[in-house]
Amino acid sequence: MISPETIALVKERTDLVALIGESVRLTRRGHSFTGLCPFHKEKTPSFHVNPNRGFYHCFGCKETGSAIDFVMKLEGRTFAEAVRELAERAGIEVAEALTDAERREAQAARRSKDDLYAVNHLAATFFEHSLRGGPGSSPHPLARYAHEELERRGLPLRDGDGAVDPIADTLQAFRIGYAPFGWDGLTTYLRQQGISPVLGERVGLLVPRSSGSGHYDRFRHRLMFAVTDVMGRVIAFSGRALPDPSPAELSSLGLTGPAPQADSAPAKYINSPESPIYTKGEHLFGLYQARQAVRQRGEAILVEGNFDVVALHARGIGHAIAPLGTAFTPGQAKLIKRFAPAVVLLFDGDAAGKKATRAARAPCREAGLSARVASLPAGVDPDDLARKHGPDAVARIVKGARGLLEHLIDEALDGDSFGGSSLPEQLARVRAVAALLAEEDDPNLRMMAKLYADRVSSKLVIGGRSPDDLRQLERVVEESLSRPRNQPTREVTPSGQSTDTWEHARSRAQIQEISFEILGSLLDFPELLADDEVQGALECLEGDVALAIVAARQNFSFEMGLAAGEFLAQVPAPIHSFAAGRLVSPVFEVASTAKATLLENSKKLSRQALARQKAAVMSQLQKSAVDADAENALLRELFQRRAGGLGLP
Ligand SMILES: [Zn+2]
Structure with a gap:
């Protein structure tokens, strides 16, 4: 049971305009704000938010309520879930109608979460300083490998000289860093800061040694991306492998560390394991940095990799986000839906990208997120495109994106391989299209898709050889x-x-x-x-x-x-x-x-x-x-x- 005091406090402390503004574009009108109602389809705004009275009302569909009602209705939450979510946003401790012991336990749990955020924040700072030097410290001697990787991606790290530099701003906003070569860079740093290695272990930054006691660094000699939640708290890390330094270079620096593994190359990316503050598939890389742009544009661009996100942001495309090394999940689709009704999938043109596109359909449908597909030429990733042809080229491709269903129909029927395949294979593909259509329950989508399938199939007939x-x-x-x-x-x-x-x-x-x-x-x-x-x-x-x-x-x-x-x-x-x-x-x-x-x-x-x-x-x-x-x-x-x-x- 959540106490009535907490509920009152949540209502009082929640910025209703900011909350609703995440999913509805609001315009001020006198003492209230108006926008297009998220609960019914309309062309002219009849949805009003009154921050002073703490409630919203739609003159169209008559939906009305408080911040709690809004979260319940829009995100399909229960009352308790909605209160907890809002309490967390507003930094309020949920006072349950609890015994003293239970309350102490809840407080301890909350404090221990805060400790984990703090450890991650410290680690992010440490990685940043290792990359570019901090107050009174110079960059790590092997950080040049990270610098070179950034340069290779057209994101050179420059010293801030006060001038406006979107690349520098982006690298800072994403807290790009370098995890030092060797076994114990972070372990030592955290110890010096008086942090127990157990906390580092709990967020997956440190790994307990299998023999004896002590810990070692999970991320070694990697380019580091800090992963944040929508509130900007660092919840995890993603580290990209860098080329191994030569033994001569190491000995000249007096460094020892993990021997380069001759037989197996290290994984290109390592991500933090799950922890009490990080669940896979529930967060999106870059959403915190992209949230304003996503809300303003009414859509997000979903790309495959962290580097694509950073690169696009650096080139002025600020509404790009990525699913963090997992397949796109319903949780992630719902998260986007909190900020915008639509997503554009901008995946690589290779087989993996195509597969990811197909797999994105179910989560989008489940979340009620409208999805379009922007097709990249094979062998080109979004970063290549932005770097070689500028942000306008990306904008054009995104603008030309087609509905996901259309795209899938096209892929099934129009591929080069269709004409050449056997009759059973062709029939199977046509059936697959029929199944796609039959699943769709939005009558508009279904009708459009049917028209599209008709067009494609008649093209096949007209263009048919006999x-x-x-x-x-x-x-x-x-x-x-x-x-x-x-x-x-x-x-x-x-x-x-x-x-x-x-x-x-x-x-x-x-x-x-x-x-x-x-x-x-x-x-x-x-x-x-x-x-x-x-x-x-x-x-x-x-x-x-x-x-x-x-x-x-x-x-x-x-x-x-x-x-x-x-x-x-x-x-x-x-x-x-x-x-x-x-x-x-x-x-x-x-x-x-x-x-x-x-x-x-x-x-x-x-x-x-x-x-x-x-x-x-x-x-x-x-x-x-x-x-x-x-x-x-x-x-x-x-x-x-x-x-x-x-x-x-
Ligand atoms: Zn309405």
């Missing part, structure tokens, strides 16, 4: 699989039937007419967009009409209705005049009639599409020398869909 190509089949399979609500629609033109143009044109005109009618019903009563039945029915639409529906969703809110101007600005040109006309002069007077007509029209479209599809498959099967397995699978799928309840004649 018109009889089996790709037609893949299209059909994709079609049937990508429709979780059993509404196959797309017109599939059987190959070799180009003579059938009249029939084709007539059915196209019909489809367009029915589609426009569906859109019309919605424009008369935009609130139908939120109706489950209607949402399902809309999946039969495609092309421009589908895009118009996406635009309508984006510009509709219950309190404001459909923002006609914005909607029309986004509608594809061929639809524009129909949509504008329908908006000024609606047809239906009652929502229920509009809905019934819409559903009826959607059924019509679906029946037509299925009939066409069936004909196409039949004709294809007659012609193709498909292997029996694929043929059976195809038929099974088609008829399963059909049995799905469209009521075909």
Whole structure:
């Protein structure tokens, strides 16, 4: 039980504007602040924060509450979790309704955590001084290896002469340092500072000797990156290997240390092990330094390595962060979500980068973080790009980033290897795409992705080497699989039937007419967009009409209705005049009639599409020398869909 005094103190001490400002861009308006509500979609701000009264309120969705409510609601925390989180931010000790003994224990635990932060802070200072010299001390004689590594990455360490130097500022902000050569540099330093080696061991900086007593340094002769939490406390370290000094150099300096291992190169990076203040996968490298930029830009750039982060910051791209040597986790995605709704994945163009991109999808979905992918040329990392072509080149690539789902579809269907692979392999890939689509529950995303997959697959057909190509089949399979609500629609033109143009044109005109009618019903009563039945029915639409529906969703809110101007600005040109006309002069007077007509029209479209599809498959099967397995699978799928309840004649 948390005491009522603590709860009151948390409310009193929490800077509500700063807290909410981490996830909502707030603008001052008189005594309060306004911004776009994080709890419902809107275009104009109806979310107000009143710091004096300590509460927020949304005039749109009526969400209201205190700082504690905000954390509970936004991050899905329980009451106790939210209080603890806010207490930690505000530096308040959570007074539990405890016995004296329990309270003493809690205090001790808190104090021992503080001790660990302090040890890490001292160590970071020691590494910095070893790299560049401190008050009354010169840099370590072998620190030049670290200097050379920084230079190699275009981040030379210069003496501050007062001039503005983004590189120097960045190296300082990231507390870049050098862990000295030898076994006991830090061990000795901590002892001199009166710090027990047990504390150093607890944060993973020191390792107990296996024989006898005493400790030795975990990080030796490495370039050091301090890892901080979002409050800027040093929670861990990451050390990059440096080239070994020669025996001659060592003896001239009178140094002894770990013998260079001839058979095994040291790990390129070593990270601190987990500790009471550091859990893997729950922190992001650079987020503390990037947090303002991330909030302002409304997105973070996620890169693979610590060096990429530092290099990008040094070149003016201040919203870059990295996952700290692990795969991107849901915890990290949620952490980003506290600062911005979106992330751009800027991973290397190699196989590992591609794998990391695919693996990022689940955490992003889980956190509700919108993800885009910026593709780097193979063999180029973000640092190369920024160094050789300047920050603008990075900005351009980030700006051109595509939705993660689009990217994955493209990768599955459009890769060079697709055309050359076997039919079963192609079918497997198409099924993988269908599965991606079916998983997506945001109707806008799904519709966009479907349009995109259509485009890619028709490109395959058009660009196909022979018109009889089996790709037609893949299209059909994709079609049937990508429709979780059993509404196959797309017109599939059987190959070799180009003579059938009249029939084709007539059915196209019909489809367009029915589609426009569906859109019309919605424009008369935009609130139908939120109706489950209607949402399902809309999946039969495609092309421009589908895009118009996406635009309508984006510009509709219950309190404001459909923002006609914005909607029309986004509608594809061929639809524009129909949509504008329908908006000024609606047809239906009652929502229920509009809905019934819409559903009826959607059924019509679906029946037509299925009939066409069936004909196409039949004709294809007659012609193709498909292997029996694929043929059976195809038929099974088609008829399963059909049995799905469209009521075909
Ligand atoms: Zn709201």
